[in-house]
Amino acid sequence: MALMRKSNTLCSRVLKVLQPSSSVMSPCGAGAAQALSGEQQTCGWAPARKLHSFKRPNLHAIRNQLARFEGGSVELEMNNDNGIAILTLNNPRRMNSMTGKMMVDMADKVSELEEWHEGKALIMRGVDGNLCTGGDLTFVRKALHYGEEMAAYQHDTLTRLLNLPLISVALVQGHTLGGGAELSTACDFRVMSSSAKIGFVQIKMGLSTAWGAATRLTRLLGRRKAIDLLCSAKILLPDAALREGLVDYVLPKICDDELAETTNWLLRNLCAYDTNITRVVKSLVVSAELSMDHYQALDAERKLFGQTWGGPVQRKMLDANVKHK
Numbered sequence: 001m002a003l004m005r006k007s008n009t010l011c012s013r014v015l016k017v018l019q020p021s022s023s024v025m026s027p028c029g030a031g032a033a034q035a036l037s038g039e040q041q042t043c044g045w046a047p048a049r050k051l052h053s054f055k056r057p058n059l060h061a062i063r064n065q066l067a068r069f070e071g072g073s074v075e076l077e078m079n080n081d082n083g084i085a086i087l088t089l090n091n092p093r094r095m096n097s098m099t100g101k102m103m104v105d106m107a108d109k110v111s112e113l114e115e116w117h118e119g120k121a122l123i124m125r126g127v128d129g130n131l132c133t134g135g136d137l138t139f140v141r142k143a144l145h146y147g148e149e150m151a152a153y154q155h156d157t158l159t160r161l162l163n164l165p166l167i168s169v170a171l172v173q174g175h176t177l178g179g180g181a182e183l184s185t186a187c188d189f190r191v192m193s194s195s196a197k198i199g200f201v202q203i204k205m206g207l208s209t210a211w212g213a214a215t216r217l218t219r220l221l222g223r224r225k226a227i228d229l230l231c232s233a234k235i236l237l238p239d240a241a242l243r244e245g246l247v248d249y250v251l252p253k254i255c256d257d258e259l260a261e262t263t264n265w266l267l268r269n270l271c272a273y274d275t276n277i278t279r280v281v282k283s284l285v286v287s288a289e290l291s292m293d294h295y296q297a298l299d300a301e302r303k304l305f306g307q308t309w310g311g312p313v314q315r316k317m318l319d320a321n322v323k324h325k
């Protein structure tokens with residue numbers, strides 16, 4: 001129990017030090033808007049170094065505006081028994097595309113997950129066989145003046161989601177397009193249904209990435225593959241997505257319950273061990289990725305290791321004389 005409390009505190013301390021909530025993103029939204037306004041839209045992007053000189057977005061004010069664009073919901077179930085939470089996008093008539101209200105819902109659910117200390121993992125999915133087809137075009141049409149603010153809000157939510165001390169998996173089903181493909185990159189892993197399609201089609205819609213996928217995809221796959229996927233707008237079937245390294249596991253063709261199969265995959269492969277140590281390890285990986293300073297990351301790693309070494313779980317395993325066959 002004492003270890004549990006300590007490791008939870010340490011997890012959040014590491015994340016707070018390295019990634020204070022709601023202020024992690026570089027405040028680049030305004031830069032993007034300036035860079036794309038007027039004449040510049042036709043002649044190119046502002047120099048990258050300029051993107052750091054803009055004011056932080058007021059997330060509270062943006063939230064109030066987004067909440068006015070109604071439709072759909074995002075729901076959360078947290079299962080303390082197996083330590084797995086399910087985050088569900090629910091706008092089936094529009095293939096779970098996201099309205100402003102759903103963005104606010106998702107931010108609230110991520111805040112709840114930040115306070116959930118019993119959890120090991122999270123599955124993000126959509127109802128009725130599609131993950132998400134991006135922005136709800138009804139919302140998009142009404143919010144054309146509000147892109148930069150919406151992006152700032154989503155960047156905050158999805159960065160917080162990616163950095164939760166939970167192993168996260170996106171269940172890529174049906175159509176996972178545009179912003180939907182972006183959402184999937186805010187999870188640590190992607191499990192894909194054998195009948196699903198995934199594509200970053202934003203460029204075909206006259207847009208660059210809205211919800212942070214250029215940054216995340218470059219980290220995930222490297223520069224060459226990120227440019228390829230984002231600039232070609234190609235829609236990948238499971239085999240190609242697996243080959244590219246975009247997805248981690250393709251579900252069997254015959255599968256009665258894809259959510260249950262994804263849960264089993266998680267439990268078998270990534271959640272087989274102690275909850276707190278799993279959370280600590282995830283937090284360490286986040287801190288290593290976020291940290292600009294190699295020594296700071298090692299410092300965090302050493303401190304957290306000190307909490308597991310000689311702790312009750314390690315002692316139990318030593319007593320059990322475990323063999324790793």
Ligand SMILES: CCCC(=O)SCCNC(=O)CCNC(=O)[C@H](O)C(C)(C)COP(=O)(O)OP(=O)(O)OC[C@H]1O[C@@H](n2cnc3c(N)ncnc32)[C@H](O)[C@@H]1OP(=O)(O)O
Binds near residue numbers: 136175201
């Ligand atoms: C803000 C982030 C930037 C972005 O996300 S940009 C990308 C935005 N997404 C899109 O452009 C997707 C547009 N939709 C499509 O391409 C097709 O609907 C899609 C997904 C290939 C499915 O095609 P089909 O299987 O033929 O089905 P369908 O077209 O009849 O769609 C069924 C109903 O769902 C609706 N739907 C699908 N995606 C939507 C969206 N993003 N926003 C609003 N409505 C959407 C579609 O309009 C249709 O509704 P209805 O039956 O016409 O009332």
